[in-house]
Amino acid sequence: MTRERFFIVDAFAHIFxxxxxxxxxxxxxxxxxxxxxxxxxxxxxxEYLAIAFDTSEPTFRKELYPEYKxxxxxxxxxxxxxxxxxxxxxxxxxxxxxxxxxxxxDDIIGTLAKRAAEQGVQAVIVSGDKDMLQLVQGDDIVMxxxxxxxxxLGEAGIPEFFGCRPNQIIDLLSIWGDSADNIPGVKGVGEKxxxxxxxxxxxxxxxxxxxxxxxxxxxxxxxxEARETIDLTKTLITIRTDLDLTFDKDTYVRKxxxxxxxxxxxxxxxxKSLVDATPPKLKRISRDYQxxxxxxxxxxxxxEIRDKGFFVFDIETTSLNTIEAELVGMALATEVNQAYYVxxxxxxxxxxxxxxxxxxxxxxxxxxxxxxxxxxxxxxxxVLFNLGWDVAGRIEDTMLMSYLINPNEDRHGMDxxxxxxxxxxxxxxxxxxxxxxxxVTFDKVPLDKACNYAxxxxxxxxxxxxxxxxxxxxQDLHRVYDTVERxxxxxxxxxxxxxxxxxxxxLKTMSAKMAEEIEALEQAIYELAGExxxxxxxxxxxxxxxxxxxxxxxxxxxxxxxYSTDQSVLETLSAKGHALPAKLLEYRMFTKLKSxxxxxxxxxxxxxTGRVHSSFNQFVAATGRLSSxxxxxxxxxxxxxxxxDIRAAFVPRDGWVFVAADYSQIELRLMAHFSGDDTLVQGFxxxxxIHRRTAGEIMDVDVNLVTDxxxxxxxxxxxxxxxxxxxxxxxxxxxxxxxxxxxxxxTYFEKMPRVLGFRxxxxxxxxxxxxxxxxxxxxxxxxxxxxxxxxxxxxGERLAVNTLIQGTAAEIIxxxxxxxxxxxxxxxxxxxxxxxxxxxxVLECPEEEKEVVSRLLGETMEHxxxxxxxxxxxxxxxxxxxxxx
DNA sequence: GCGTGAACGTAC
DNA sequence: GACGTACGTTCACGCA
Numbered sequence: 001m002t003r004e005r006f007f008i009v010d011a012f013a014h015i016f017x018x019x020x021x022x023x024x025x026x027x028x029x030x031x032x033x034x035x036x037x038x039x040x041x042x043x044x045x046x047e048y049l050a051i052a053f054d055t056s057e058p059t060f061r062k063e064l065y066p067e068y069k070x071x072x073x074x075x076x077x078x079x080x081x082x083x084x085x086x087x088x089x090x091x092x093x094x095x096x097x098x099x100x101x102x103x104x105x106d107d108i109i110g111t112l113a114k115r116a117a118e119q120g121v122q123a124v125i126v127s128g129d130k131d132m133l134q135l136v137q138g139d140d141i142v143m144x145x146x147x148x149x150x151x152x153l154g155e156a157g158i159p160e161f162f163g164c165r166p167n168q169i170i171d172l173l174s175i176w177g178d179s180a181d182n183i184p185g186v187k188g189v190g191e192k193x194x195x196x197x198x199x200x201x202x203x204x205x206x207x208x209x210x211x212x213x214x215x216x217x218x219x220x221x222x223x224x225e226a227r228e229t230i231d232l233t234k235t236l237i238t239i240r241t242d243l244d245l246t247f248d249k250d251t252y253v254r255k256x257x258x259x260x261x262x263x264x265x266x267x268x269x270x271x272k273s274l275v276d277a278t279p280p281k282l283k284r285i286s287r288d289y290q291x292x293x294x295x296x297x298x299x300x301x302x303x304e305i306r307d308k309g310f311f312v313f314d315i316e317t318t319s320l321n322t323i324e325a326e327l328v329g330m331a332l333a334t335e336v337n338q339a340y341y342v343x344x345x346x347x348x349x350x351x352x353x354x355x356x357x358x359x360x361x362x363x364x365x366x367x368x369x370x371x372x373x374x375x376x377x378x379x380x381x382x383v384l385f386n387l388g389w390d391v392a393g394r395i396e397d398t399m400l401m402s403y404l405i406n407p408n409e410d411r412h413g414m415d416x417x418x419x420x421x422x423x424x425x426x427x428x429x430x431x432x433x434x435x436x437x438x439x440v441t442f443d444k445v446p447l448d449k450a451c452n453y454a455x456x457x458x459x460x461x462x463x464x465x466x467x468x469x470x471x472x473x474x475q476d477l478h479r480v481y482d483t484v485e486r487x488x489x490x491x492x493x494x495x496x497x498x499x500x501x502x503x504x505x506x507l508k509t510m511s512a513k514m515a516e517e518i519e520a521l522e523q524a525i526y527e528l529a530g531e532x533x534x535x536x537x538x539x540x541x542x543x544x545x546x547x548x549x550x551x552x553x554x555x556x557x558x559x560x561x562x563y564s565t566d567q568s569v570l571e572t573l574s575a576k577g578h579a580l581p582a583k584l585l586e587y588r589m590f591t592k593l594k595s596x597x598x599x600x601x602x603x604x605x606x607x608x609t610g611r612v613h614s615s616f617n618q619f620v621a622a623t624g625r626l627s628s629x630x631x632x633x634x635x636x637x638x639x640x641x642x643x644x645d646i647r648a649a650f651v652p653r654d655g656w657v658f659v660a661a662d663y664s665q666i667e668l669r670l671m672a673h674f675s676g677d678d679t680l681v682q683g684f685x686x687x688x689x690i691h692r693r694t695a696g697e698i699m700d701v702d703v704n705l706v707t708d709x710x711x712x713x714x715x716x717x718x719x720x721x722x723x724x725x726x727x728x729x730x731x732x733x734x735x736x737x738x739x740x741x742x743x744x745x746x747t748y749f750e751k752m753p754r755v756l757g758f759r760x761x762x763x764x765x766x767x768x769x770x771x772x773x774x775x776x777x778x779x780x781x782x783x784x785x786x787x788x789x790x791x792x793x794x795x796g797e798r799l800a801v802n803t804l805i806q807g808t809a810a811e812i813i814x815x816x817x818x819x820x821x822x823x824x825x826x827x828x829x830x831x832x833x834x835x836x837x838x839x840x841x842v843l844e845c846p847e848e849e850k851e852v853v854s855r856l857l858g859e860t861m862e863h864x865x866x867x868x869x870x871x872x873x874x875x876x877x878x879x880x881x882x883x884x885x
Numbered sequence: 886g887c888g889t890g891a892a893c894g895t896a897c
Numbered sequence: 898g899a900c901g902t903a904c905g906t907t908c909a910c911g912c913a
Binding site: 538539557558559560562564565566567588589592593596597625632633634635636637638639643662667806809837838839840 | 890891892893894895896897
């Protein structure tokens with residue numbers, strides 16, 4: 001259990017620091033001090049907190065020694081009016097301020113720290129002032145400098161920092177004196193001398209007893225001259241710890257800040273970033289994390305879980321890779337601030353215990369009457385599935401909730417959410433298990449540390465659930481959560497665990513052939529360039545092409561305004577008859593395919609299963625699509641013949657076949673349904689070539705008279721519609737003038753007016769509510785629409801249309817995956833879903849299941865929704881992925 | 886040596 | 898400035 005902590009802040013030390021560190025804004029000290037305070041609370045989450053102030057009254061030191069601080073300049077004029085503002089801010093945060101006439105903040109801090117330590121609470125002095133080090137006492141009173149981040153100076157830290165023992169600090173400071181406070185020290189003795197004599201004679205008294213032994217003339221004279229004043233110096237330097245102050249927990253315990261008051265205050269001071277920031281909430285004052293290492297206690301907690309019907313769990317393993325991960329322990333949370341850690345297979349644990357504890361946990365996880373919750377549940381259930389555990393019943397996922405609430409955000413990790421939503425800094429994994437080459441697997445982490453870390457994760461997940469689940473409902477996101485995303489989690493876990501087989505030998509052969517081609521191309525390129533250079537360096541290539549050879553520059557790159565050498569540039573140059581760009585295009589294609597796919601895929605084969613287990617990420621794409629990585633199996637080439645050959649390396653297991661299906665034109669079909677445009681709807685209903693049909697309509701010719709060029713133009717517009725393409729892009733794509741492109745688009749919208757109307761309605765609605773909603777109720781905030789920047793607004797408009805179409809298509813295929821998985825399990829088929837590529841699903845099944853799986857796949861995909869136009873899925877089978885096209 | 890951003894190219 | 902969503906590879910560069 002972590003000890004309670006009392007943080008005491010030296011107000012003026014931080015006020016001056018902020019005042020001088022921050023320039024160019026009004027009320028700089030107020031701002032800086034507020035930021036420091038917020039960070040302190042967020043990062044450290046102290047149980048108790050106080051801020052100590054000096055008063056303007058003369059202090060006892062001044063009475064003893066009139067020259068005390070006599071050399072201090074008056075407070076800068078622009079700082080004076082900020083002091084009452086700072087006090088107002090602190091009141092808003094509801095933090096006690098302590099001041100005592102006749103004494104300094106230091107004395108208040110010293111006394112309070114001592115009193116807190118006497119009551120078993122750790123006192124943390126928030127200051128960068130070295131004088132404060134005299135107060136440090138073991139782990140009972142420590143120092144913390146917020147400017148340097150986490151920098152505790154326990155007693156052990158002092159010798160190396162100061163070069164003397166803690167109980168010598170007052171003497172050391174007395175010898176040095178304090179020029180800032182106008183306190184004279186011992187003349188002729190500097191830092192080195194002071195430390196040396198203290199080390200030799202133990203204390204100031206010791207030095208005076210042995211003064212005759214000091215041979216250095218100047219030092220000895222200095223000490224003799226200071227003999228009269230040294231006691232006074234010592235008194236001035238000594239921080240008092242005997243003031244008439246008590247530490248009582250009720251006074252200093254953290255309290256809820258006045259959020260409205262603070263917002264008004266920050267608005268008044270025009271601190272824009274603070275107005276909208278969540279004020280640090282009070283939380284987690286008392287937490288109870290327990291190690292569950294006896295069967296009796298475990299059973300008690302599990303009984304409580306059964307009784308409640310809900311709990312949070314979080315597993316600890318030896319690896320982030322779900323295939324390789326071994327289960328080490330499981331954390332459970334039953335309510336906020338109440339969590340447990342069940343160590344299962346830590347180093348040295350008894351196997352009898354592991355087996356019996358696991359059996360008990362299995363029962364609860366398999367119990368469909370109990371709701372489970374985890375943060376990123378896919379990970380936990382993947383690992384448990386691999387170990388043969390059943391995780392059944394409703395599984396909530398706080399990471400999923402966070403994603404649905406804000407799909408534009410890319411961080412949904414627990415550490416980040418805890419800081420953002422709970423103002424709490426969690427214990428990070430590397431803080432218990434180390435990082436880099438010092439990292440140990442979790443089974444080597446001592447039980448007390450493991451418990452604090454793991455139980456905290458479960459607890460934080462519980463707290464996130466308490467915040468996120470109500471928001472999900474408030475924002476009307478529970479439907480997409482319940483019908484699409486939450487049921488998808490176990491399906492994805494199974495897809496990832498299945499993996500896919502790769503024909504390694506085939507790729508190795510292919511790689512060798514490509515290496516030869518690349519070698520030849522390299523030579524030809526060097527020849528044409530007249531020198532050898534790094535062809536892969538766009539910088540070097542630009543110099544060769546546009547400076548050495550003097551080819552005309554086609555365009556510059558957007559960020560750095562350097563020569564662009566991309567495909568379109570090389571094609572333009574090649575079309576002008578230049579030989580080098582043509583070779584470069586070929587070289588680029590070979591090297592791209594070889595390094596990204598042919599050579600990379602074999603390295604991703606899992607040694608344990610012999611298959612490639614890509615991740616399918618549910619919380620990445622802002623539209624609701626899945627993404628894939630390690631490796632990305634959603635961008636395997638298909639367009640070029642050479643690229644397509646890579647797909648032949650994806651093979652089913654022995655005696656099995658691939659069954660794949662892709663939605664035909666799903667996004668354009670959604671456009672047809674949403675807009676209700678006659679041409680599109682009729683085109684899709686009659687099953688004819690939709691691009692040909694729209695071409696006929698725009699060009700006003702019979703479908704049979706549509707030329708390839710006309711079809712190409714219509715196809716570009718059809719696709720462009722979904723992305724919000726402009727005439728500039730269309731012109732570029734078709735190699736026509738902007739004027740001509742504009743004419744095409746105008747005709748398109750004249751002939752198919754409801755497409756334009758639909759677009760406008762979507763944008764209008766989105767602008768009104770600030771977000772777009774997909775068919776199944778997913779939302780995406782579109783702040784761009786409220787922007788005063790025209791370009792950003794236009795982008796917002798494109799995002800609105802595209803997210804509706806792309807997001808709805810993503811939901812449809814997700815539902816197909818869920819139903820397919822369900823049907824496969826219900827019908828006891830062996831078929832396994834292996835890949836999803838946005839509009840395509842790839843399965844493998846035994847030869848004898850081929851027909852039934854083909855039919856099941858096609859029908860499942862086609863019957864997800866019943867729209868104005870049919871959804872068509874084209875099913876194919878093959879002995880590798882290439883064959884299924 | 887390591888992390889990061891830019892440029893490029895693959896997919897839907 | 899001009900078409901949406903992703904991910905991986907390579908290079909260049911700054912920092913330790």
